[in-house]
Amino acid sequence: MTEKTFTESIEMYLKTLAEAGLGEPIAIGKIAEKLNITPVSANEMVQRLSRQGLVRHTPYKGVELTKKGRGVAVDVIRRQRLWECFLLEHLNLEWSQVYDFACSLEHATAPIVTEALAKFLGFPKTCPHGNPIPDENGNFEILDGIPLPAIEVGKNVIVQSIKHPPGDVLAYLQERNIMPGQQLQIAEVAPMEGPLTLEINGREVALGLNIAEFVNVTLCEE
Amino acid sequence: MTEKTFTESIEMYLKTLAEAGLGEPIAIGKIAEKLNITPVSANEMVQRLSRQGLVRHTPYKGVELTKKGRGVAVDVIRRQRLWECFLLEHLNLEWSQVYDFACSLEHATAPIVTEALAKFLGFPKTCPHGNPIPDENGNFEILDGIPLPAIEVGKNVIVQSIKHPPGDVLAYLQERNIMPGQQLQIAEVAPMEGPLTLEINGREVALGLNIAEFVNVTLCEE
DNA sequence: TAAAATGTTATGGCTGCCCTTATTATTCCA
DNA sequence: TGGAATAATAAGGGCAGCCATAACATTTTA
Ligand SMILES: [Mn+2]
Ligand SMILES: [Mn+2]
Ligand SMILES: [Mn+2]
Ligand SMILES: [Mn+2]
Numbered sequence: 001m002t003e004k005t006f007t008e009s010i011e012m013y014l015k016t017l018a019e020a021g022l023g024e025p026i027a028i029g030k031i032a033e034k035l036n037i038t039p040v041s042a043n044e045m046v047q048r049l050s051r052q053g054l055v056r057h058t059p060y061k062g063v064e065l066t067k068k069g070r071g072v073a074v075d076v077i078r079r080q081r082l083w084e085c086f087l088l089e090h091l092n093l094e095w096s097q098v099y100d101f102a103c104s105l106e107h108a109t110a111p112i113v114t115e116a117l118a119k120f121l122g123f124p125k126t127c128p129h130g131n132p133i134p135d136e137n138g139n140f141e142i143l144d145g146i147p148l149p150a151i152e153v154g155k156n157v158i159v160q161s162i163k164h165p166p167g168d169v170l171a172y173l174q175e176r177n178i179m180p181g182q183q184l185q186i187a188e189v190a191p192m193e194g195p196l197t198l199e200i201n202g203r204e205v206a207l208g209l210n211i212a213e214f215v216n217v218t219l220c221e222e
Numbered sequence: 223m224t225e226k227t228f229t230e231s232i233e234m235y236l237k238t239l240a241e242a243g244l245g246e247p248i249a250i251g252k253i254a255e256k257l258n259i260t261p262v263s264a265n266e267m268v269q270r271l272s273r274q275g276l277v278r279h280t281p282y283k284g285v286e287l288t289k290k291g292r293g294v295a296v297d298v299i300r301r302q303r304l305w306e307c308f309l310l311e312h313l314n315l316e317w318s319q320v321y322d323f324a325c326s327l328e329h330a331t332a333p334i335v336t337e338a339l340a341k342f343l344g345f346p347k348t349c350p351h352g353n354p355i356p357d358e359n360g361n362f363e364i365l366d367g368i369p370l371p372a373i374e375v376g377k378n379v380i381v382q383s384i385k386h387p388p389g390d391v392l393a394y395l396q397e398r399n400i401m402p403g404q405q406l407q408i409a410e411v412a413p414m415e416g417p418l419t420l421e422i423n424g425r426e427v428a429l430g431l432n433i434a435e436f437v438n439v440t441l442c443e444e
Numbered sequence: 445t446a447a448a449a450t451g452t453t454a455t456g457g458c459t460g461c462c463c464t465t466a467t468t469a470t471t472c473c474a
Numbered sequence: 475t476g477g478a479a480t481a482a483t484a485a486g487g488g489c490a491g492c493c494a495t496a497a498c499a500t501t502t503t504a
Contacts (some may be wrong), residue, residue, distance in 0.1 A: 028451065040490065041492055043452065049491085060451060060500055091338035101335050108326040116313035231461065263462055282470050282481060349468085390500065435485065445504100452499070458492080469482070474475100 006108040011076045013045060014054060015106075018073035025062025028196060034166070074138040078179030080106040081127035082117050088128045089121075095128055096170035097181060114120050129170075130161025130180035130216070148196065149209055153186050157217035166216045176205050178215060235267060236276060237328075239287050240295035241386060244364075247284025258390070266366040271297045296360040302328040302348035304339050310350045311343075317350055318392035351392075352383025352402035352438070355374060367438030370418065370433055375408050379439035387436045398427050400437060 006014075016034050020026050032042035048062055049055045055071035065073060083102035086095045093101065099100065109117075125141075126132055132140040145160035158214075159182045160171060171180065177200055187204060188197035195206045208217075228236075238256050242248050252322060254264035268285050271277045276291035276344035287295060291429075305324035309315045314321065331339075337358065347363075348354055354362040381404045384395060390413040394402065399422055417428045429437075 007490075010260075029449095037491090038493070040453090040494080045491075082473070087335065089336065091342050093334065095336055097334075101332055104330040104332070105327060108330040110323055110326070112315065112319075113309065113313065113323050116309075116315055119311050229460075245457075251479095259461090260463070262464080262483090434481070445476090447502105447504085449502070450500080452497100457494085459488080460490090462489085463487075466475085467482100467484080469480100471478100471480075473478085 006072060009045070010054070011072065011107055012063065013049060014069050014073040015076045017055065017063060018070060018077060021064070025058065025064045027062050031063065046181075049137040067138070071138055074134045076106055078118075078134045078136075079114050080111045081131060082121060083109070084122070084127045084129070084218075085121050085124050085133075086117060089222075093172070094171075096174040099164060099170065103146070106116065111187055115142060122150070126161070126180075128180070129164070143216060148186075148212040148215040148217050151186050151217060151219075153189055156183060156220035157184050158183050158220060159215060160218050161216045163214045163216065165183065165211065169211055169214065173191070173210070173215075176207070177201065178205075183220065184217075228294060230237070230324060231267070232271065232276070233294065233329055234308055235293040236287065236291050237298045237302070239277065239285060240292060240299060243286070247280065247286045248263060249284050251256060253285065271401075291341045293360055296356045298312060298328055300340075300356045300358075300360075301331045301336050303342060303355040304336065304346070305331070306349045307343050307355075309345050316396070318396040320350060321392060323411075341400060346382070348402075350402070350442070352381070353385070370408075370434040370437040370439050371428075373439060373441075374409055375411055378405060378407050378442035380405050380442060381437060382440050384440065385436045387433065391433055393434065395435070395437070398429070399423065400427075400429070405442065408441075 001176070012035060013031070016031060018025055020030060027139055028046060030041050030204065031046070032039040033052050034183075035042065037045075046055060046057050049069070049114055050057045053066055053070065056064045056066055074084075080099075080102045083105045084098040086099055087098040088095060118136070123135075124133055130143070132143060134140040143161055148157070159178060159180050161180055162170070162178075165173075178183055178198075182200065185199040187199045191195070195208045196212050198205045198207055234257060235253070237246055238253060242252060242256065250264050250268060251261055254261040257264065268279050271291070272279045275288055276294065278286045280286075280287055290396070302321075302324045305327045306320040307322055309320040311318060315436070340358070345357075346355055352367075352401075354364070354365060356362040359407060365383055371377055379400050381400060383402055384392070384400075387395075398408070400420075404422065407421040408418055409421045412419070415431055417430045418434050420427045420429055
């Protein structure tokens with residue numbers, strides 16, 4: 001139980017893989033894009049990770065986490081989501097900003113600190129974006145939410161979670177109140193992969209399909 | 223106001239200089255020792271810092287922070303000491319451990335987070351070891367405590383602060399209750415640079431001179 | 445099935461930050 | 475004042491993690 005520790009770069013690769021892929025292998029190009037590096041560099045790094053037994057790489061097919069790699073990734077995710085809770089609930093920082101701030105802190109947090117933080121927060125089950133927080137053993141429940149574009153027009157739904165989107169999308173969603181717990185209705189779906197029109201608190205809000213993909217919802221009862 | 227950001231290594235060099243020297247230049251060897259690197263490497267790095275205008279290096283004399291370098295150092299110290307408060311008071315971690323944990327977090331903390339943390343903590347004036355926390359503008363009061371070895375036998379004193387010592391010294395002091403606020407008396411001073419014998423809560427405690435140098439105290443009234 | 449897209453490998457380069465060994469310069473102290 | 479201690483410089487190296495460019499392999503797609 002030496003509790004080996006990994007570099008920030010390695011942790012980010014593993015977290016990125018875990019966030020992106022729930023089973024199926026991830027293409028090198030996708031990884032490069034998400035981490036904002038060149039595909040050649042991503043390829044190099046994946047080889048290093050492979051040598052360390054953290055990922056499995058099938059050339060031309062993609063990259064998958066090994067059990068060991070997933071363990072590290074889940075641990076990083078736990079740290080990040082706990083910090084997100086702290087930053088939002090106790091430091092009152094912006095919902096749209098806590099992901100990025102926590103993404104720095106996650107690499108500077110020892111196990112003892114992580115567990116003390118979890119206790120302080122009361123062992124929260126989800127982060128402010130509705131994503132599950134793994135427990136100390138790496139276990140977490142998989143959400144039953146459905147991507148917003150899969151919902152029929154007219155249905156009432158409640159936002160369950162927001163997958164981590166690139167760039168300024170979180171700020172965009174926050175401005176429009178598209179956050180976990182928010183109830184809304186799909187008013188209209190434009191043809192030809194067009195935007196959704198939502199009704200939120202009596203206001204109409206247009207949302208592009210690409211962004212809507214990041215929003216998971218559950219159908220309202222009744 | 224681009225708020226340039228520095229590497230962890232640079233921040234540690236600057237913080238080390240600020241913690242060690244209150245005016246007089248610091249020898250390269252001292253820096254190397256504190257950062258656990260070779261003097262040759264320290265020399266190299268000091269040259270890089272010099273080129274960046276963060277320190278002034280007079281060959282064979284020593285290294286001093288520039289105004290710019292001191293600004294960065296004070297900012298790092300602020301972040302660290304705020305985190306120390308949080309870790310001790312809210313996460314209930316060990317007094318002897320919070321310095322090291324905070325030393326990781328300090329490099330991963332954006333200005334917005336720092337200020338929100340300061341507010342959350344109620345703008346504490348000192349860290350758990352009694353050292354002052356600079357304010358947002360980098361200002362702080364210099365303590366009036368005296369190193370323990372400078373006190374006469376028989377005097378009652380109160381521990382004001384503990385300078386950051388190397389290695390396991392903090393744990394050693396915690397076990398013996400030598401922490402800020404603790405009242406104690408110098409019972410005896412052994413000759414030949416020998417240890418001090420202290421009376422703490424009715425118990426006698428021996429403390430080596432080297433360690434006692436890290437303990438700053440104030441004389442008791444009355 | 446051929447062209448386009450994507451992935452892989454090779455080569456060479458870069459920065460940051462650390463190392464060792466050896467030589468030379470300066471300062472301190474007895 | 476001369477030797478010991480400390481500091482500086484030079485030369486060569488290593489590792490992590492990125493970059494670009496070019497050649498080649500595979501897969502996708504139209
Ligand atoms: Mn991160
Ligand atoms: Mn989140
Ligand atoms: Mn540090
Ligand atoms: Mn402290």
